[in-house]
Amino acid sequence: MKPFFHLGRYFMLMGRVLSKPQKASVYWRQIIHEINTIGITSLPIVAIISVFMGGIITIQAAFGFTSPLVPLYAIGFTTRESILLEFSPTIVCLILAGKVGSNIASEIGSMRITEQIDALEIMGVNSAGYLIFPKIAAAVLIFPFLIAISMFLGIWGGYFMGVAAGACSSYEYIFGIQAFFDPWKLYYSFTKVLVFAYIITSVSSYFGYYTNGGALEVGKSSTNAVVYSSILILLFGLILTNLFLNQ
């Protein structure tokens, strides 16, 4: 890897991506299409993982809180905090980096090796803008909704599974998820989501756009997209956490 080369080329690509759209109506149609591809099709995996993770966090919290000095509503409180602060914004975005990131890199990479991007360029289309901007815009628009759904399902998954497993009572859990709630934490979570949405789509598009070779290279681009998106998500997660929560 040549980090400065890639960094420079990434920012030059972003310059083209964020330039004025050539035809707003065509871009808008693409954004709607990408909202479906990136967002709606990710809903089942996000829902399944969130419900089960909510249940697991609740049962683990109940298992850990054995001291009589810890009130039982701490189980609901812990589940809410874990889901709102870290699981939904970060872990779900890491999962989406795998699903959405590899999809974007392989789609654009395949277009590159089959000369579809060359065809766009020769027509006079800003291929970077046409292909990448709608993906970034769609992800930034739809990810907060996906994560909100994940938060909701995670907390209620914790409720149903926790109560069903006898880890806590319904009253204690509901009391716990309402206790000491600070809306500032939601600003923090959704800021992370917006940054991660941009990272996943732009980094994956970068690796796809500069694919050179054949099917093997498309696979490599796809892998690189997931690896580097995940690393950047963790890095920016740490930076944002320090900025928002470190008093």
Added chain:
Amino acid sequence: MIEIKNLNKTFGDRHVVKDVSFNFHPGKTNLIIGESGCGKTTILKLMVGLHQLDGGQILYDGRDFPVLPPAGKQEIRQQIGMLFQAGALFDSQTVEENVRFPLDMFTNLSRAEKDDRVNFCLAKVKLEGRNHLYPAELSGGMKKRAALARAIANNPKYLFCDEPNSGLDPKTSIIIDTLIKDLTEEFNMTTIIITHDMNSVVEIGENIMFIYKGENWWTGNKKNILQRSNEELFNFVFASDFMKSIFSAANENAKHSFKP
């Protein structure tokens, strides 16, 4: 008219295109022929701006394309239609959406006008009624025809075709060649075709440049390409011993028939 003057291109230490100059005639089918790896496709990619030029000029109606500002390049590119070797149709779009794409991007036509234009182009390439098929559902010849329909959708002034017959049987190749020639005449385009298919050369070669080891080795047309005027060209045109024997036999017959 398109003129290229002293084109040069190197990849690392390989000098792929060496001082190539040529005039492409408007309203004609201009062919760039030569062996695989001789630099034909590189010349075409230089002409449309997919490769950076190392030296020379590419003049579209007198405007030097490589040194134009981005807006000027875009203006010229919008006058170019290109048929890629493998079609390069957008996989996620139907035939109709592929053909409509340049109209959506660069025109303000109404939906009905675009539909009319799409159907007109599909009729020209004999793909009526295939509007809703995806590229994966088309045969090789149909893909080329769909790509040709997309290339002419925006009424281009220049049509570039990169090996339009590759992977096609001889009969389908002739259909594609005839289609390109007819469209060139009908729309008065400057058509540039990269090929090493000899059927195409003798069928539609109105203005031919033979590239040998990156150089412009011979220029002419389909009438004089079959004369033994150049050894390398002769070896390219009559590549097999069988074809050479046919050429010799034909020459012998001609000599006898012209004996006084």
